[in-house]
Amino acid sequence: MKFRAEIDIMPLKEILDPQGKAVKLGLDNLGVKDVQDVRIGKHIQLEIEAADKAEAEQKVELACKKLLANLIMEFYEYKIFEAEMA
Amino acid sequence: MKFGVIVFPGSNCDHDIYSVLKDTFKQETVKLWHKSTDLEGCDFIVVPGGFSYGDYLRSGAIARFSPIMNEVIKHAENGGYVLGICNGFQILTEAHLLPGALLRNNNQKFNCKNIFLQATSQNSLITQNTDRAKAYKIPIAHAEGRYYASDKDLNELIANDQILFRYCDKNAKVTEESCPNGSKMNIAGICNKERNVFGMMPHPERAADDILGNTDGRIIFESILQLVNN
Numbered sequence: 001m002k003f004r005a006e007i008d009i010m011p012l013k014e015i016l017d018p019q020g021k022a023v024k025l026g027l028d029n030l031g032v033k034d035v036q037d038v039r040i041g042k043h044i045q046l047e048i049e050a051a052d053k054a055e056a057e058q059k060v061e062l063a064c065k066k067l068l069a070n071l072i073m074e075f076y077e078y079k080i081f082e083a084e085m086a
Numbered sequence: 087m088k089f090g091v092i093v094f095p096g097s098n099c100d101h102d103i104y105s106v107l108k109d110t111f112k113q114e115t116v117k118l119w120h121k122s123t124d125l126e127g128c129d130f131i132v133v134p135g136g137f138s139y140g141d142y143l144r145s146g147a148i149a150r151f152s153p154i155m156n157e158v159i160k161h162a163e164n165g166g167y168v169l170g171i172c173n174g175f176q177i178l179t180e181a182h183l184l185p186g187a188l189l190r191n192n193n194q195k196f197n198c199k200n201i202f203l204q205a206t207s208q209n210s211l212i213t214q215n216t217d218r219a220k221a222y223k224i225p226i227a228h229a230e231g232r233y234y235a236s237d238k239d240l241n242e243l244i245a246n247d248q249i250l251f252r253y254c255d256k257n258a259k260v261t262e263e264s265c266p267n268g269s270k271m272n273i274a275g276i277c278n279k280e281r282n283v284f285g286m287m288p289h290p291e292r293a294a295d296d297i298l299g300n301t302d303g304r305i306i307f308e309s310i311l312q313l314v315n316n
Contacts, residue, residue, distance in 0.1 A: 011189075015234065016268070018194045042143075067151065070144055070180065072187040073234060
């Protein structure tokens with residue numbers, strides 16, 4: 001079966017995100033007021049072949065833990081969809 | 087002693103360090119392509135600076151899974167020496183051979199300039215000849231050099247005397263203003279607990295030849311070569 005994983009990777013809350021800070025400045029200059037905070041991460045899509053959702057999940061876990069995210073500085077969240085239904 | 091310099095797609099300081107080891111210090115030195123799985127009997131592995139894999143995803147993240155890295159990890163686990171400079175340091179943290187991580191500089195700039203370094207510990211192969219009271223002028227060139235580690239890991243680094251270099255002013259005083267990138271405790275270089283794996287953001291290989299007008303980086307290579315001379 002084909003699955004699609006939608007993965008979000010974000011800098012840990014306690015870590016300063018200079019990119020987000022710079023973008024917040026840009027938003028202020030644009031005139032978008034009352035933005036309290038901006039944090040920037042990554043969105044990654046994987047298309048995976050797996051026997052079932054559980055196996056797809058295992059693969060996504062391994063990918064996130066070992067390569068896609070660095071758990072010292074980031075955390076990840078994901079959702080897995082059956083590709084046909086997408 | 088035989089030195090091996092790993093070459094990844096996107097490495098760009100590989101020839102600098104090769105030239106310093108081979109031509110300046112007359113050591114047997116080879117380049118090792120990242121797809122190889124043979125360290126060719128090298129005793130000392132250097133993971134050089136650059137932009138391996140275009141710095142895609144995170145600096146060093148993809149290089150860490152190049153075939154030769156399994157051999158580098160084995161070499162390190164068997165007590166072999168490994169030095170990562172700049173992108174090499176990032177790769178060694180991604181490979182968990184060194185604790186912590188290197189984040190985007192807090193000022194959002196690619197910092198390319200000379201800075202001053204305090205050699206905080208003399209208790210390592212690469213710093214044994216250094217003088218703690220001296221400020222070494224060494225160039226940096228990085229956008230992701232903000233050393234970060236959890237408080238627990240930082241406390242361990244301190245307790246085990248693993249902090250080798252810190253950014254300082256011209257009088258070797260570690261001050262907040264002298265830190266170019268927001269690193270925790272001004273950390274510029276560390277070693278592992280076993281003291282055979284080293285990582286540093288500054289580029290000593292760019293300050294090791296008279297022709298470059300700065301030879302402050304030589305002390306690091308001279309320290310390493312004590313192994314050969316003794």
